[in-house]
Amino acid sequence: MIVGLQGNDSKYVRVHADAKHFSAFDGPGNGGDAWISDRDWFSTYMPPMRAAAAAKSASFMCSYAQLNGVYACNNHRALTEILRDTWGFDGFVVSDMGALHGAVEGVTAGCDLEDGYVTRLAHALALLDRCTRSQLDYFTQSGIVHWSLHC
Numbered sequence: 001m002i003v004g005l006q007g008n009d010s011k012y013v014r015v016h017a018d019a020k021h022f023s024a025f026d027g028p029g030n031g032g033d034a035w036i037s038d039r040d041w042f043s044t045y046m047p048p049m050r051a052a053a054a055a056k057s058a059s060f061m062c063s064y065a066q067l068n069g070v071y072a073c074n075n076h077r078a079l080t081e082i083l084r085d086t087w088g089f090d091g092f093v094v095s096d097m098g099a100l101h102g103a104v105e106g107v108t109a110g111c112d113l114e115d116g117y118v119t120r121l122a123h124a125l126a127l128l129d130r131c132t133r134s135q136l137d138y139f140t141q142s143g144i145v146h147w148s149l150h151c
Helices: 002-006 038-054 076-086 103-109 118-127 133-141
Strands: 018-022 059-062 092-095
Touching (some): 018 038, 018 076, 038 059
Parallel strands (some): 059 092
C-alpha cells in the first residue's frame, strides 16, 4: 500500500504515506499507558511498523500513548534505536496532535515535527542545533516564527 501511495519515483512522491500510531497505541492501555513485554511488543505490535519502514514510508506518527511509562514521541529507544538505527528508516517522525511532552525531549528522542504546534518544535530544533537552513527559512518565511537563527 505504501508503494502504491508514494509511487516508484525516487525523487518525487505522489502521496506521502504516514505509518501510525507508532507504537502499541491500541495496546493494553488503549491509548493510555501500555505496559507490555519486549516479546509482546516485537511479536504483536512492531511487525506492521517494521513492514512500513521496509516499504519506505515517508513518515511515522508517534502516538500520544505511553509505552511502559515513556511517551511514544519522547521514546528514544523506539524512535532512534529501533526505527532509525535498526530498521534504517530515513524519513521523518511527526507527533500526533498534542502528543509531544517536551519539545527538547521529543527532538532528542527522534521526533522531527510536532503536529499542530510548530513554533515549540522550531525553538527546540534551534536550541539543539538540529535545524537546517531550509527548515529555518520555512519557519521564518511562513510567519511561524518571527526571528532568525543560524545553524
